[in-house]
Amino acid sequence: xxxxxKNPTMTKTWSKLQAHxxxxxxxxxxxxxxxxLNRANELSxxxxxxxxxxSKNRMTSQTLDxxxxxxxxxxxxxxxxxxxQGDIIxxxxxxxxxxxALRADKSLEVFVNSENVIPxxxxxxxxxxxxxxxxxxxxxxxxxxxxxTDIVNIGxxxxxxxxxxVVEALTFYKNHLNTYFVSNVDGDHYYETIxxxxxETTLFIIVSxxxxxxxxxxxxxxxxxxxxxxxxxxSVAKHFVAVSTNVExxxxxxxxxxxxxxxxxxxxxxxxxxxxVGLSISLSVGFNNFESLxxxxxxxxxxxxxxxFEENIPVILALLSVWYNNxxxxxxxxxxxxxxxxxxxxxxxxxxxxxxxxKSVDRDGNRVNYETGNLIWGEPGTNSQHAFFQLIHQGTxxxxxxxxxxxxxxxGNKDHHDKLMSNYFAQTEALMNGKTKDEVLSELQNSGLSAxxxxxxxxxxxxxxxxxxxxxxxxxxxxxxxxKIIAMYEHKIFVEGIIWxxxxxxxxxxxxxxxLAKSILSELETGDFINKHDSSxxxxxxxxxxx
Ligand code: F6P
Numbered sequence: 032x033x034x035x036x037k038n039p040t041m042t043k044t045w046s047k048l049q050a051h052x053x054x055x056x057x058x059x060x061x062x063x064x065x066x067x068l069n070r071a072n073e074l075s076x077x078x079x080x081x082x083x084x085x086s087k088n089r090m091t092s093q094t095l096d097x098x099x100x101x102x103x104x105x106x107x108x109x110x111x112x113x114x115x116q117g118d119i120i121x122x123x124x125x126x127x128x129x130x131x132a133l134r135a136d137k138s139l140e141v142f143v144n145s146e147n148v149i150p151x152x153x154x155x156x157x158x159x160x161x162x163x164x165x166x167x168x169x170x171x172x173x174x175x176x177x178x179x180t181d182i183v184n185i186g187x188x189x190x191x192x193x194x195x196x197v198v199e200a201l202t203f204y205k206n207h208l209n210t211y212f213v214s215n216v217d218g219d220h221y222y223e224t225i226x227x228x229x230x231e232t233t234l235f236i237i238v239s240x241x242x243x244x245x246x247x248x249x250x251x252x253x254x255x256x257x258x259x260x261x262x263x264x265x266s267v268a269k270h271f272v273a274v275s276t277n278v279e280x281x282x283x284x285x286x287x288x289x290x291x292x293x294x295x296x297x298x299x300x301x302x303x304x305x306x307x308v309g310l311s312i313s314l315s316v317g318f319n320n321f322e323s324l325x326x327x328x329x330x331x332x333x334x335x336x337x338x339x340f341e342e343n344i345p346v347i348l349a350l351l352s353v354w355y356n357n358x359x360x361x362x363x364x365x366x367x368x369x370x371x372x373x374x375x376x377x378x379x380x381x382x383x384x385x386x387x388x389x390k391s392v393d394r395d396g397n398r399v400n401y402e403t404g405n406l407i408w409g410e411p412g413t414n415s416q417h418a419f420f421q422l423i424h425q426g427t428x429x430x431x432x433x434x435x436x437x438x439x440x441x442x443g444n445k446d447h448h449d450k451l452m453s454n455y456f457a458q459t460e461a462l463m464n465g466k467t468k469d470e471v472l473s474e475l476q477n478s479g480l481s482a483x484x485x486x487x488x489x490x491x492x493x494x495x496x497x498x499x500x501x502x503x504x505x506x507x508x509x510x511x512x513x514x515k516i517i518a519m520y521e522h523k524i525f526v527e528g529i530i531w532x533x534x535x536x537x538x539x540x541x542x543x544x545x546x547l548a549k550s551i552l553s554e555l556e557t558g559d560f561i562n563k564h565d566s567s568x569x570x571x572x573x574x575x576x577x578x
Contacts, residue, residue: 032118033107034234036394037153039357039530040401044101051097052358059497060087060463067091076342077247078334080506087463088351088499089359089430098350098425100339102530107346110529117143117297121536122394128218128536129237129295130302130521131332132513134325143297155293155307162272163313163321167206170551173356174266179234180209180328184311185223185254186238186384187214187235187246189300190274191520193517194238196379197304197324200513203441204316212311213254216246221254230258230270236310240300242280245545249505251284274307299536302384302521321511329513335522345519346434349526351501355404357433363406365423365432367415372436372508380520387524387535403531424462424494431499434459435516439507454504465496 039045064070064086074086074095115122115125132141132148140147165171165292169178184194191214196212211228226235235254240248258270272290273281281291292307293473304312305325314320331345355361366377388404412434423430436455440448441476471492475485505512528535551572554560560572 032114033122034110034113034120034394034529036532037105038400038532039101039105039391042101042104044104046098048094048101048354048358051094051327052521055089055091055094056359056425058089060499061465061496063089063091064463065556066429076344078342078349079330079515080512081344082116082502082504083347084502084504085351087459088354088501089497090351090354094354095271095341095347095350098354099346101353102340102346102350102526105530105532106524107526107529111336111525112458114525115141117141117148117333121299121534123534123537123539125349127297128302128525129297129307130300131184131328132304133298134329134332134518136329147246148295148297151295158292159307159313160308163310163318166314167208167317172269173233173267174262175231177232180232181228181234182208182210182233182314183228183233183254184210184212184213184238184309184520185214185221185235185247185250186274186308188236188386189245189303190240190244190247190308192302192375192382193301194223194309195511196373196375197309197312197517198315199375201320201324201510202314202317202372204234204320204510205313206315207316209315210311211313212545213250214246216249218253221250225254225257229442230262231268233258234314235271237271237281237284237286238275238308238310239273239471240276240294240296240297240298240303240308240319242273242275242277247572248284252476255285274310279464301386304517316510321345323510324514327496327509327511328518329514330511331518331522332516335518345522346526348501348519349523349530351431352405352523353530355429355499356402356438359429360402360488361405361429361431363408363414363428363430366409366457367412367432367434368409369412369434370508371411372441374411376435377407378514381407383520384524386538386541388531388533389529389540390531390535399531401531401534403533404527412458413451416454416458420458423453423498424465429498431501432462433501433503435503435505437505439521441508458500459500461494461496462495462498462500465470465494465498468493 071086073092075084077322090524100427114128115131117129119125119127121128129141132343133152137149137153139149141149166179171179173179191212195212203431211224237251267285268287271286273286274292274294275281276294276296278291282288292310294307298306305328309321315400335343335345355379366380368376384407385404389398390403393399410418434455436452468489473491475488559568
C-alpha cells in the first residue's frame with residue numbers, strides 16, 4: 032500500500048506548533064533548566080547501551096507532545112509498518128525499501144511481490160561468509176598461489192561511502208588485510224591507490240548496484256588494464272569479484288558468474304552496506320563482526336518498530352529536526368562524533384540524509400510550500416572545535432548539533448579519553464549556557480584591564496548561548512553499537528520524509544548533471560561544443576581545450 036499524502040502544514044497540529052513556537056522562540060535554555068529541575072530526566076532516554084539526552088534543545092515536554100501529535104496526524108505508525116513489511120513506498124521507482132530485511136532474523140518472512148525475500152538475503156550472507164573466511168584464512172589464493180593481502184573496493188556513492196566509513200570506524204577490530212577504496216573518476220585517485228600494490232596478492236571488488244556508473248566502470252576498466260600488464264587474462268577470476276543487481280553487465284565485463292555477490296533493487300544504494308555491498312567490511316573485520324554490526328542495526332529496528340514515540344530515539348531525533356528546520360528555520364545540522372574512528376561518519380550521512388530528503392516536490396507531485404531536507408555537516412571533535420565551532424558559538428546562524436560520544440576508549444588510554452570526553456561535555460554546556468555580560472565583566476575586571484579596555488572588549492566576549500545540542504552517549508564503539516548508530520540515522524531519515532510528505536528513496540536530482548557530463552565528454556572528444564551551451568560554459572570549454 033502507498034504512503035498517505037498530507038501536507039504537514041495543513042494539519043491541525045501544525046497551527047498548534049506555530050502558536051507554541053511563538054511562545055518558546057525567545058526562551059533561553061538556561062531559564063528552561065532553572066524552571067524545571069527535572070528537565071534532564073524528563074527529556075532523555077536510556078535504551079540498551081545508549082543514553083540520549085535531548086534536554087539541551089529549545090523545547091519543552093509540550094513541544095515533544097505536539098510533535099508526536101503531528102507524527103500521529105501524519106500516519107507515522109502506519110508508514111512504519113509499510114516500510115518494514117515491504118510495501119512499495121518508493122513509489123516513483125516502483126520499489127519497496129527493505130534495507131531492514133538485510134539484517135532481519137532468518138525466521139522472519141518479508142514479501143515483495145509475493146516473494147519472501149529473507150531466504151535470498153541469507154543465501155548472499157552465506158556466500159559472503161564463505162568467501163570472507165577463505166580470503167582471511169589464506170585458503171583463497173591469488174592466481175600465482177599467494178594469499179591475498181590487499182583489498183580494493185571500487186565503487187562510488189552508496190557503493191563506497193558506507194563500507195569505507197564502517198571499515199575505518201572498525202579499525203580497532205580489523206584483521207591483517209589492507210583495505211582501500213577507489214571512488215572518484217579522477218585518474219589520480221585510482222592510480223595513487225594501486226600504484227604500490229602487488230597484483231598477485233590483491234583482490235578487487237567492483238561494487239555497483241546498476242553496473243552502469245561511469246566512475247566505477249572507468250576505474251574498474253583502468254585497474255583491470257593495470258592488472259593485466261603483469262598477470263594473465265585467466266587470473267581475473269581469482270582477483271576480481273563484483274557486487275551488483277546487474278548480472279548480465281557484470282558478466283559482460285568479464286567477471287565469472289560465481290564471483291558475483293548479488294543485491295536487489297529494493298535496497299537503495301545509500302542504505303546498502305548491510306548486504307553484499309558490505310563485502311569489504313566482512314573481509315576487513317571478519318564475518319562475525321559484520322554480523323554483530325547487522326545485529327546492532329536489527330536491535331535499533333526493533334526499538335524503532337515497537338517503542339512508543341515518546342521513547343523512540345529515531346522518532347525523537349527526526350521530530351527535533353523538523354522542529355528546527357520548519358519552525359526555527361535552521362538550515363543545517365552538525366553531527367560531531369567524539370572519536371577519530373568516526374572520521375567519515377558525517378560524509379557518509381550526507382548521502383543518506385541529503386540524497387534522501389533533498390526534495391522539493393511532495394508525494395502529490397506539487398512543489399512544497401515548506402522547507403524539507405537540511406544540510407548535514409561535521410567533523411570529529413576535538414578537531415572541529417579548532418575549526419568551525421567559533422561560528423556555532425558566536426555566529427548568526429542556529430545550528431543544532433548531535434554530539435556522539437563513548438564512555439570508554441578502545442585502546443584504553445584513560446588520560447586521553449578523559450580529555451576527549453571533557454571536551455564533549457564542556458562544549459554542549461558552553462553552547463547552552465553561553466557567557467553573560469556580567470560574567471564577562473567580572474572576568475575582565477579580575478584580569479586587571481583598564482575600564483575603557485573592558486568596555487571595548489565586552490561585546491566581543493559575550494556568548495549568547497541557547498545553542499541546541501543532543502548528546503548521544505554510548506558505552507563503547509563496537510560493531511554492534513555502530514550498527515545501532517547507523518540504523519538510528521536511517522530511521523530518522525525515514526521519519527523526516529514521512530512528516531515532510533516527500534519520497535525519500537529516489538534520487539532523480541543526481542541524473543541531470545550525469546547526462547550533461549556524458550554529452551560534454553563526447554563534445555570534448557570531437558571538439559564540437561560551439562553554440563551548444565550557454566556562453567559561460569562554452570568559454571570554459573574553450574579554455575580547457577586550449578590549455
Ligand atoms: O549518486 C547517485 C547514485 O545513484 C547513488 O544513489 C548510488 O549510491 C551511486 O550513484 C552509485 O550507484 P551504483 O551503485 O549503481 O554504481
